[in-house]
Amino acid sequence: MSYLRFDKTLMINLEESLPREILRTNKSGAYHCTTIVDCNTRKYHGLLVIPVPELDDENHVLLSSLDETVIQHGAEFNLGLHKYQGDNYSPKGHKYIREFDCEKIPITTYRVGGVILTKEKIFVHYENRILIKYTLVDAHSATTLRFRPLLAFRSVRQYTHENPHANREYQEVENGIKTCMYPGYPELFMQLNKKNEFHFEPYWYKGIEYTKEQERGYDSNEDLYVPGYFEVNIKKGESIIFSAGISEASTNDMFEKFEEQAARRTPRDSFFNCLKNSAHQFHNKQGGKHYLLAGYPWFKCRARDMFVSLPGLTLAVDEVEEFESVMETAQEAIENYINNRPLNCKIYEIEDPDVLLWAIWAIQQYANATSAEQCKEKYGDLLKDIIEFIHKGKHDNLFLHDNGLLYSNGENKAITWMNATINDRPVTPRTGYIVEVNSLWYNALRFVAGMMHTGDKAESIFADSLDELAKTTAQSFIDVFLNEHGYLLDYVNGQPSDWAVRPNMIFTVAFEYSPLKPEQKKRILDITTRELLTPKGLRSLSPKSIGYNPNYVGPQILRDCAYHQGTAWPWLMGFYMEAYLRIYKTSGVSFIERQLIGFEEEMRKHCISSIPELFDGNPPFKGRGAVSFAMNVALILHVLKQLNKYY
Template sequence: MSYLKFEKALMTNLQESLPKEILRTNRSGAYSCSSIVDCNTRKYHGLFVIPVPELDDENHVLLSSLDCSVIQHGAAFNLGLHKYQGNNYSPMGHKYIQSFDCDKVPTTTYRVGGVILRKEVVFQHHENRLLIRYTLDDAHSATTLQFRPFLAFRSVRQFTHENSVANKDYTEVENGIRTCMYPGYPDLYMQFSRKVKFVFQPDWYRGIEYPKEQERGYASNEDLYVPGYFEVPIRKGESIVFAASTTENKVRTLKPLFQQELDERAPRDNFFHCLINAAHQFHVEDKNGEKYILAGYPWFKARARDTFIALPGLTLSIEETEFFEAVMKTAEKGLREFMEEKPLTVKLYELNQPDVPLWAIWCIQQYAKEEGEERCAKKYGQLVWDILSYISDGKHPNLLVADNGLVKTDGSERAVTWMNSTANGRPVVPRTGYIVEFNALWYNALCFGAKLAQEAHHDDIADILNQKAGKAKDAFLATFVNKFGYLFDYVDGDKQDWSVRPNMIFPAAFDYSPLSQEQKKNIIDICTKELLTPKGLRSLSPKSSGYNPMYVGPQAQRDYAYHQGTAWPWLFGFYVEACLKLYKRTRLSFIERQMVGYEDEMFCHCVGTLPELFDGNPPFHGRGAISFAANVAEILRALEQLEKYKY
């Protein structure tokens, strides 16, 4: 039996099946995403969603869905499913689903009387081409398939509605048509692997509703344009391949192309392989050959902080050093352009955040652990030293080295840390001044920079960095360690933030830490008692003022909960690192039990991956973005660390 398989009882129960989503990507920014019953529940959902750089920097839904109907003896059975206003679902095609399996590719098996139809979906890597193979596994009489494409041609952040501007013209191409609803968009080619009949029957399907947008307090209704339908007879045992793309297809190649793509897919037959598959979905290569890590799906872009946090887990932990180096090549270009105040030529966002260069050094440090310090010093040593000089010389616009040797930043008016939610234009968590993880990163970076300098025989650089590290260590202990044995989250002048937050886990986890073993133990104990959940570390302790663990409701309500008690899986990776460094093998069984909470998520929310965050209270529902790079990365890194301590 497949690892990721859902039977008829679950698939036909919309309360169970609608919340489960499935994601496919092409590793160039395009994706296909819906619920496992093919009912779109978000405005971000769509069968064929691609970037259109000629228009803007967003993704755009061209083909929202493709309804397939089975026709026998003149009777049509529509396998599609849409939600309309008033909680009405039509045409209720989910009742024909026998099973859904996404071991290699998402595969839905339908049964309509004596007809068994299997649908398999792949998104071709690095091409704007989606392929769907329909196979008639069984039928006792003549069978015809009918396909109705639902077109949107809109940004993922907007809706489309019936209008007189939409272009309804189409051109017949081999085994299909091409069409384009609005100027500026590419043509959408819809073709089949064999000859089909297209019947032009234009209509708008009005009042389609997206319940996930309703939950989030947004507008939730749109109209979709259906230009007509395709019709094709199919015999028992025969397969037909449909292609949606932005370039014309050679229809003779569609069947072998689908099989080739299928053969390249690794099976998702266990927890680890699911995470590897999810890791690859964040890979993006643009038309210039620059490689990036997307922060998450469906609405995140390549953000600098997320890139450096996620990159080691997504690559080094699964022995994909080559892709690490490719992404770092792009990132180094962006970092240097930022430090030299040149226009950015890479699409790496938020490079100006003050902790980004420090996370870049941490990221390089993980490379050194995997590939050796000598190789790391040759490849990235100069970048590390240049970053440290840039900060030390006071050139960063919002990261200043104070007289005591620590770094400070201004986050009073604008969120500058990973806890970046805002309300009414102000940070919900105004972390400012001396921030605990900034200074843990700073101390770690100084020590690591010194180590690389020693490796490269630059003793003068090593001496300077070691002196700065010694000064920072003394100031760190004097500034952050409080009388209750944990760390202040930030210190701004006379103000000390006593909130129990997970940011103190970083100095306990980093290779170079200013803390003693006893201090690390105190931090791990408090994190275990007050912050640890089956889905990650809470962003705030239930005992602290302002605890708000449920990430639900309209945007403003969610903003106030975003970092006020919600649980984040990526923090668990650093918790594991701290635990294993301090307690070694004695904590292995405990950590393995904690991993069960993440494996459970393979069958929930977005199948085979981890969402952005979870409610901080039971039952710990997954929330936010359906797939989040840092979470997948740090659970992969945690699994790698477990293996190292086992053997």
Template sequence: MSYLQFDKTQMTNLQDSLFKEFLITSRSGAYCSTTLVGCNIRKYHGLLVVPVPELDEENHVILSALDETIIQHGAEFNLGLHKYQGENYSPKGHKYITKFEWVKVPTWTYRIGGVVLKKEISYGVHDSRLYIRYTLVEAHSPTTLRLRPFLAFRNVHEWTHANGSADKSYKLIENGIKMCLYKGYPELNMQLTTDKAEFHYDPNWYMGLEYPKERERGYNSLEDLLVPGYFEMPIKTGESIVFSASVKEPEEPSKLSAMMDKEIAPRLPLDSFYHCLVHAAHQFKFQKDGESYLLAGYHWFKSRARDTFIGLTGLTLAIGETEEFESYMTTAQKAIYDYINKRPISVQIYEMDKPDVLLWAIRTVQNYALYTSSKQCYEKYGSLLKDMLDFIWSGKHPNLFLHENGLLYSNGKEEAITWMNSVANGKPIVARSGYIVEFNALWYNALKFIEELLLEAGTEEEKDLANRLHRMAEKVAISFKNTFLNEYGYLLDYVDGNMMDWSVRPNQLIAIALEYSPLNIKERKTVLDVCTKELVTPKGIRSLSPKSGGYNPMYIGKQTQRDYAYHQGTAWPWLTGFYLNAYLKVYKMSGVNYIERQLIGFEEELFYHCVGTIPELFDGNPRFSGRGAISFAMNVSGILTALHLVEKFRIMEEEDY
């Protein structure tokens, strides 16, 4: 029995199955994503969604859906499913699904009377080619397969509506056709492995398809799609037919089946919680023009600097992929040096200017040292570390100021400068400004890390710099406690003159989870206990305590309503990695069983939302529903990091015995 599996009862219950999604990605940033029942519920859904650099930097839905129909004795059984305005579903093909499972690729089994059909979907890792293989497992009489493509040719953020501008014409290619609805787009090539497939031209607009997730988010939710006709072909018992769709050049049809097998063969079987998360980690990989990036999430995020540095450890080092880490850092270094040398950013990493980005970058390099060695880290990234340190220390960042007390100060009143970056009317909703707790925790950690690295692996000439860092770190530690540690035993979130934010927020966890903390063990335990009581949920760490003013834990409603809840009580899984790390530092081996219990809560999430991965955030109150982006890099990273920590402690325990 496979790990990711749903039976007929689960698949035919639309209240449940309609909101289970899946995601397959390619290294180009293209993807295939819809629901397990094949009904698109977001404008971002589609079977072939690809970048079109000639138009813009966004993805575009080219092939939105493909309806399958089984024909026997003149009777037609349509396996597709679409939602139309007014809670109307047609043609309700989900009732024929007897099983969905995902071992290496998503696989459906349909039963229509005496007919059993298996469908598998795969995606080209590098060429963004969609493969759908249909295998007739069982049939007692002649059977015909009909395939009806639904075309969009639009930006993922926009809509298609019936119009007279669409070019409905097509051209024949070997075992298929090619079409291009609008100028500027590449041609869509649709091919089949059988030469018995006939294309029947019958162009029609299908009107009023509705996407409930967009309506739920307060957006327009209706779209029209063009169906140019259908492919029809006989299929025999035991025969497999592959449908291929691509914006690349047509392929020789006889090669498509072998090409699909070649794509599938090296894939990791999704047979456990861990392997699902490793697979999800690989889905964030994005390559362009020889550079390697991590996408922040799907479906709408790009590669963001802070997300890259927070997520990089769990998505590479924690799963044993050191070379992948180095590849991403090669690209990230270019962005760092472009920024600190005041050049235009030459790679596609966004938000490099945020004042905490270099602090997170130093912490990421520190993790590389922990997973490899100080010597290897110094040789590879020693110069980078010193250059980033000098940039911060010298006050070259326009919004990161080193004060006499050793703390870093940033102005966040007019612009969101931390990971809590939601805005309303152009202003930050959570205006964190002044001495910000995680900025200064990261600063202290950076000083101590680089000091120790230079002492252990640096040159004699660098010992003076190490001593300077030591003195500065001592000053920072004293100022940090005087500024942030309050009489109730937890840390203020930010301090700006007489303005002190007493809200209990999770950012203080970073101060006790890093390798070097300005707090002693007793102080760390007190902070941890407060966070445990007020912030921990089964699905992550709340962004605000229920006891604090402005608590708003439900991420629902229109965009503005959701923006005000985004960091005001919602739970974030990526912070769980910091919380569990802090817990282990305080409670050592006695904390391992507790951590394992915490991680179990995330395993069930692989069977909801987007199967096999973790969404962006959760409501902070029961039922702790998943919200936002269907797959979020920092969250997958945080949980993988926590799993690695547990395994590390288990090994230490065995060695002690």
């Protein structure tokens, strides 16, 4: 039995199949994403979605979908599926699906009378190309396949509609055509490995609707351009490959490339392997730089997300060299930032006050995975530079006070991971002494001090100064954040304290170095368990706190109000589980294993074999937001790695 196989009963039930999405990336920013029945439900969906740096910094949908038609004895059976106004679906090709399996590569099996046809998709790594292999498993008479491409040539943020400016011209290439709808875009090459006939029959498919955009309160209607169709005969047992890319493919090499790419895929035959495959999809190598995207399908490389995700997406799957490769790009960006030079890369939000501290945390995980000596040799100077940059008050919004705590102004601008805004104002205006910023600060002081104590006299003196500062920070942290109820205040600004119970206090228990005593840690863990824990993550706000809003639904403004006001976040659960293991050690393993069951269930839901951005904070804890989120995948992998120490 395949780990990720879906039978006919589920596939033909659109209430079950349409919410399930499939994502494949090329590790260079391009991707293929749709539902498991190949019906696009988002404007971000498409067979070939690629960055076009000549136009902007967004991804662009070139090939939206490909409708296949099986022809026998003059009868046509269209396997495509699109939604139109009034909840109308056409051509309803999903009724021919007998099985969908994506354990290794996505493979759909269709049955049309006596015809059994399989479709397998490969998104080629480091190339803007998708390959689709069709195999006629069984047929009792002559069979023809027709392929009708639906083109968009537009940003993922926009829609296309019928217009007189679209270029209808095309040129023939080997076993196919190339075309480009608008200036500035690359040419799209569509080819088959076998000689075929292309029939020029330009037409606009009008009024295609995307249900996920409707749910989110956005415009949801577009027209797609069809230049014509390809027809090719296929025999029983024969396989045919369709290629779509921005360069001409060698039709003689298509099978070899398909098989070579398929052989390199890790089967998604377990919870860990699903997450490992998902981890690989966030890597983005462009222009000699190595980034980690924050999520799919709409996120870019955000500095905080990158550093929080980096250990889990690399070290937790035993890919130390990948950590170092990403860190090489990140280190250059950090050094440029602290020296007030242009970043010269596509890393965003590096100026947020907690980002450099998360970078230190990520490097700390590298030291734990390799050795302190190796870590110091590679990143010792960077660690020292970051600490001195903060200590000397050079950060625009990170101020070290005499009590050893860091102060940041977040009244008018969202400055932490709780970054939802309405009319450019933060929904959760966290300002002053922020709990996780100072948890990160204390942990960083102790970690860097311990590393520098192994150096020369100058480094030892520097380490001593950090230890002294850490002592002051520890006492002030307890005085400022720990309240009489035994949990930590989320932020303190000299005004009446905000008593809301939020998950950011869990970092202080999870980090390797903490200013708290064991009994204080346990009390915080107990309160977190009681008020914030769900099967899908930690709530961003306790149901007992004012403003609790657990359901991330509706138009943008309503979703922004709920984003950090009660929704559940799996990456926070990762730190919670690490905190739990720090306190309970071996006796806590069975509890952690039970918590992970809730995430293994997600491998067959939402985005198959990945974890979405967030979940509603109340039952049934429905997945919401981006279909695949880097921090969530990373922290679950990080916990799985920690569990290995106890087996």
